[in-house]
Amino acid sequence: MIKVYHLRALLLWRWSTVLRFMLKGVRVHPSSIMNGHFKQFQFSRSVKIGGRVRMFVSGQGRIVLGERVWLSHDIEMETSKLVSIGPGSTVQRRTTINGSVTIGEGCIIAPNVFISSGTHPFRVYPDKPIREQERIIIETKGSLSSLDRPITIGDDCWLGVNVVVCPGVSIGEGSVIGANSVVVKDVAANSIVAGVPAKVVGDRIR
DSSP states (O other): OHHHHHHHHSHHHHHHHHHHHHTTTOEEOTTOEEESOGGGEEEOTTOEEOTTOEEEEOTTOEEEEOTTOEEOSSOEEEESSEEEEOTTOEEOTTOEEESSEEEOTTOEEOTTOEEESOOOOSSSSTTSOHHHHHHHHHHHHSSSGGGOOOEEEOTTOEEOTTOEEOTTOEEOTTOEEOTTOEEOSOBOTTEEEETTTTEEEEESOO
């Protein structure tokens, strides 16, 4: 796996990726790396991917980007499931998106946002260290996929800078998440939430 990653990090390989996507109407910066089978990256026309973006897809995973999706630079995505971003959504610099994540249409994701459907077990075997709990789960269930709890973000949502979205959370369409918030539970549509943990502080409809 490490050798494959280094191969895909080579300049010649990256330029071949740029040209292949260019034929599909997708602009990919040559400093970006996509580690996975070409068919696992399903990008619509007019997608733009900035510099130093890293995408890691394993197993049956896929990354799906709708029309006019724009990814800024230094973004990381990793999945063995599905990461899907709807048409017209934008993701700003240094954002991380991991696991099973669906982002709707026309969303604005500010810099340094962290969205991950996975977690580390610390209550499954509370008398054991976290790494030991992970090892036991892998031995008994084959992987840590049982810890994955998909995240859904509806259309027309705005996530402010440094927001963290925790596993299993659903954010309703039209919601606004204030800067530095940690979202640990579902957010109703058109809500304005902020804080640690995030709480409702307003409503876009009123």
